[in-house]
Amino acid sequence: MSALFEPRTLRSLTIPNRVWMAPMCQYSAEPAGPNAGVAQDWHFAHYAARATGGTGLILVEATAVSPEGRISPYDLGIWNDTQAESLRRITGFLKSQGTVPSIQIAHAGRKASTDQPWKGGAPVGADGHGWQPVGPSPLPFDEGHPVPDELTKDQIAEITGRFAAAARRALDAGFEVVEIHGAHGYLIGEFLSPHSNHRTDEYGGSFENRTRFALEVVDAVRAVWPEELPLFFRISATDWLEDEAGWTADETVRFAALLQEHGVDLLDVSTGGNAPRVRIPVGPGYQVPFAARVKAETGLPVAAVGLITETEQAEKILANGEADAVLLGRELLRNPSWARHAARELGAEVHVPAQYHRSV
Numbered sequence: 059m060s061a062l063f064e065p066r067t068l069r070s071l072t073i074p075n076r077v078w079m080a081p082m083c084q085y086s087a088e089p090a091g092p093n094a095g096v097a098q099d100w101h102f103a104h105y106a107a108r109a110t111g112g113t114g115l116i117l118v119e120a121t122a123v124s125p126e127g128r129i130s131p132y133d134l135g136i137w138n139d140t141q142a143e144s145l146r147r148i149t150g151f152l153k154s155q156g157t158v159p160s161i162q163i164a165h166a167g168r169k170a171s172t173d174q175p176w177k178g179g180a181p182v183g184a185d186g187h188g189w190q191p192v193g194p195s196p197l198p199f200d201e202g203h204p205v206p207d208e209l210t211k212d213q214i215a216e217i218t219g220r221f222a223a224a225a226r227r228a229l230d231a232g233f234e235v236v237e238i239h240g241a242h243g244y245l246i247g248e249f250l251s252p253h254s255n256h257r258t259d260e261y262g263g264s265f266e267n268r269t270r271f272a273l274e275v276v277d278a279v280r281a282v283w284p285e286e287l288p289l290f291f292r293i294s295a296t297d298w299l300e301d302e303a304g305w306t307a308d309e310t311v312r313f314a315a316l317l318q319e320h321g322v323d324l325l326d327v328s329t330g331g332n333a334p335r336v337r338i339p340v341g342p343g344y345q346v347p348f349a350a351r352v353k354a355e356t357g358l359p360v361a362a363v364g365l366i367t368e369t370e371q372a373e374k375i376l377a378n379g380e381a382d383a384v385l386l387g388r389e390l391l392r393n394p395s396w397a398r399h400a401a402r403e404l405g406a407e408v409h410v411p412a413q414y415h416r417s418v
Contacts, residue, residue: 060401060404062384077386085132095141118159123164129244137223145228159232162236290324294332325358329345345363363385373400
């Protein structure tokens with residue numbers, strides 16, 4: 059059997075294949091009013107197309123746990139029941155196609171309140187439906203970005219509770235996997251890295267202190283997420299900072315072991331995003347070695363992501379034991395039926411809707 063199309067069981071959930079869709083923001087929700095953060099027809103069509111294309115698991119884009127946690131005013135949210143209900147249509151259709159509906163819950167921290175990327179992605183103020191960002195320390199992400207308000211310990215506890223509430227709503231909406239977003243320089247990742255976390259209390263300084271918030275969020279989510287369903291965590295394995303202190307691959311391995319102890323079932327391994335203008339050696343599969351190292355040194359299941367585009371490349375990553383699944387991003391934007399095409403190349407079977415039987 060092809061490694062790419064072998065089912066994978068995590069806790070009691072069996073995922074039909076190892077072709078998974080990475081969370082990619084669509085910036086297509088209403089920015090304000092009673093329908094702020096509510097999934098639209100665009101979201102349904104977007105995710106439905108990848109499900110009919112044979113994708114085994116789909117991670118719905120970074121979905122904010124609070125209004126201030128959105129990357130942009132146009133992000134999906136899951137801080138109220140109306141938003142959760144709007145996602146039920148999506149989860150129901152994904153299940154009907156044999157795809158596991160999953161969601162990434164997130165808080166953007168100091169990188170919040172920015173415009174849609176095709177409009178430049180610059181910070182927006184109140185006139186653009188924006189707000190004042192928050193972070194572990196009063197350090198702006200980049201020039202031209204606002205100085206975030208430093209979170210108090212009470213505010214940190216409140217956000218932790220927001221993650222737990224989001225997970226409960228995700229379950230009610232029909233999701234079978236929840237992923238905590240700790241990558242790409244958003245709030246949890248900001249706490250992890252000494253580049254963005256200059257606190258002197260129990261949430262800053264040492265490795266144990268910088269990982270405290272992340273583990274508190276994991277514990278809060280795991281407490282409300284069913285024992286039989288898996289919990290994922292997305293991490294940036296390195297800040298790619300050479301000349302100053304940042305989050306490192308060594309810390310990622312150390313942290314992965316802790317996440318496993320706290321009930322995380324799979325680490326979604328990405329990199330970067332916490333510091334602007336860093337040099338990243340981008341190329342095919344450039345982040346796979348970070349995932350492979352976590353898997354080899356901790357035994358925690360991992361998903362690899364980053365310029366995985368070819369069938370043979372994806373099959374090799376899994377056959378070599380470098381990852382337990384591959385997460386495709388841009389390639390699934392280009393080709394929603396990538397899984398079906400890959401199955402044909404490998405002589406494997408994948409779900410094909412009856413209506414598309416002529417495509418087999």
